[in-house]
Structure formats: C-alpha cells, structure tokens
Amino acid sequence: MVASKIAGKMLIEGKIHCLTGLHIGGNQDVSEIGGVDLLVIRDAVSREPYIPGSSLKGKLRSLLERHHFAKGTLEFNKKMIVGGQNISHHECGENKCVICRLFGASRSKDGSTKENLPASLYVRDAYLTEESRDKLSQLESAYYLSEVKFENTLDRITCAANPRQIERVPRGTEFHFQMVYNLWQPENFQYFEEDIKELFAALRLLNDDYLGGHGSRGYGHVEIKGLTLKWRGLSYYTGEGKEEKEEPVELTGDVNQLIDKIFQHGTGGTLGEDK
Numbered sequence: 001m002v003a004s005k006i007a008g009k010m011l012i013e014g015k016i017h018c019l020t021g022l023h024i025g026g027n028q029d030v031s032e033i034g035g036v037d038l039l040v041i042r043d044a045v046s047r048e049p050y051i052p053g054s055s056l057k058g059k060l061r062s063l064l065e066r067h068h069f070a071k072g073t074l075e076f077n078k079k080m081i082v083g084g085q086n087i088s089h090h091e092c093g094e095n096k097c098v099i100c101r102l103f104g105a106s107r108s109k110d111g112s113t114k115e116n117l118p119a120s121l122y123v124r125d126a127y128l129t130e131e132s133r134d135k136l137s138q139l140e141s142a143y144y145l146s147e148v149k150f151e152n153t154l155d156r157i158t159c160a161a162n163p164r165q166i167e168r169v170p171r172g173t174e175f176h177f178q179m180v181y182n183l184w185q186p187e188n189f190q191y192f193e194e195d196i197k198e199l200f201a202a203l204r205l206l207n208d209d210y211l212g213g214h215g216s217r218g219y220g221h222v223e224i225k226g227l228t229l230k231w232r233g234l235s236y237y238t239g240e241g242k243e244e245k246e247e248p249v250e251l252t253g254d255v256n257q258l259i260d261k262i263f264q265h266g267t268g269g270t271l272g273e274d275k
C-alpha cells in the first residue's frame with residue numbers, strides 16, 4: 001500500500017434543473033393531521049428544500065452499478081436491509097473497481113470485503129440557486145418554496161379512491177451542485193481519465209432516469225446544466241499556484257480532450273505532481 005497523498009482535486013460543479021416536480025422525502029414527524037402525506041426534505045436552518053449529497057451520490061452509484069451489471073462487468077455481491085427491504089448492490093472493495101474506487105466500500109463482518117476503501121468522490125448537498133429561491137418565494141402555495149400534488153390510487157375492485165398529497169419542488173427549479181473528485185494516490189493516476197469518464201456517464205444516465213421518489217409517475221426528471229470542471233493541484237493549496245478552470249463543459253464532450261485542455265497551462269499543478 002502506497003502512503004496516501006493528495007495530488008489534486010477535480011471540482012465538478014453545475015446545476016440540477018428540475019424538468020418535472022421533484023420529491024426527495026424528509027422527516028414525516030412534523031406532518032400535521034390533515035396535512036400533506038409525504039413532505040420534502042428541508043434544511044434544518046433555512047427550511048428550504050435541498051438535495052442531500054447522499055441522495056445524489058446513492059443515485060449515481062446505483063445507476064453506474066446497473067450500467068456495469070448490464071455490460072456484464074459487475075455483479076451484485078451484497079445485500080443490505082433498508083426499511084425492511086433486502087437491497088442487492090455491489091461492494092467488492094477493490095481499488096481496481098471503478099464503482100468502489102469512486103463511491104467507496106466498507107469492510108464487512110463476513111470477510112467478503114476485507115478493507116475499507118475510502119470514496120474518492122465527495123458529493124455535496126445541493127442548494128437552491130438564488131434565482132430559484134426568488135421565483136419560488138412568489139409561489140402561491142400553502143407550503144414554503146414548494147407545491148403540493150394530489151395523487152389518487154383506485155381500488156381495482158371497489159373503485160374506491162385513495163387520495164394522497166405529495167409535496168414536491170416545482171418544475172423549473174434549479175439547485176447548485178458540487179462534487180469533489182480526489183486524486184490522492186499515485187496508483188490512481190492511471191484511473192484518472194476512466195473515473196472522470198464514468199462520472200460523466202453517470203450524469204448522462206441521470207438525465208434519462210430520475211432523482212428522488214415517484215420517478216415512474218413523472219417525478220424527478222432532471223437535467224444537468226452549466227457543468228464546469230476545475231482542477232486544483234497541490235500548489236493551489238500551498239498558495240503557489242492557481243486553479244485551472246474549463247467552462248462550459250458538455251456532458252457529451254470528449255473527456256480526453258477536456259482533460260488535456262485543463263492541464264495545458266500547467267499553472268494549477270500537473271497530473272501526478274508531488275511537491
């Protein structure tokens with residue numbers, strides 16, 4: 001094992017644009033009688049709806065896992081119990097595995113994952129953009145910066161209706177997101193391009209999937225917009241260099257060309273730099 005050292009960080013930023021209403025569930029304990037059945041998660045201080053980094057990271061991981069499973073390059077070797085349900089997923093803990101390298105793995109009691117593998121990707125919580133906050137504050141809604149949608153489920157025999165109210169962030173809303181990709185081990189230099197390509201693939205998959213709940217009923221259709229990449233080499237953190245910025249970045253762009261462009265000036269520290 002080579003001692004860890006941070007060679008640099010790639011900051012991946014952009015906006016999550018909601019093309020349809022978004023529901024990411026929050027604490028239902030505060031739901032009053034006669035109120036909304038399913039509330040959205042809100043920041044404890046500002047009370048504004050937000051997208052938890054864990055939700056976004058979990059979605060990107062599951063999309064990539066399913067993508068690799070479909071290609072035959074990954075197996076669902078683990079089960080975990082979440083909310084009483086058995087969830088199949090992948091976790092091998094091998095550094096050569098792109099899923100575990102990006103999203104991490106935890107040592108398991110049964111010995112099938114021998115070591116903890118820290119995630120090289122950090123996904124921050126995504127908050128409303130200022131424009132969206134302004135727009136939503138003008139909404140005529142009983143709930144702060146959100147809308148309430150009525151859903152109905154019909155009993156197939158009696159035709160009795162089972163109405164529910166679901167709170168969601170209205171379409172058109174935008175959140176600012178940031179992910180930090182850490183290139184911290186020399187042995188991972190060889191994986192740099194692959195990791196960035198896989199991340200782009202995950203974001204493309206997300207555009208054609210959904211975020212949050214009730215996706216098959218039209219909720220959570222999002223589009224990643226205004227993507228930028230910034231490279232911060234070691235010298236950036238010691239105050240001797242500056243970050244390299246490349247924008248805008250297209251999700252469909254050539255990742256190799258993009259990486260070449262980012263490093264062409266060299267002032268932000270080159271790949272594998274070790275000062």
Ligand SMILES: [Zn+2]
Pocket residue numbers: 090091092093094097098099100101
């Ligand atoms: Zn793995």
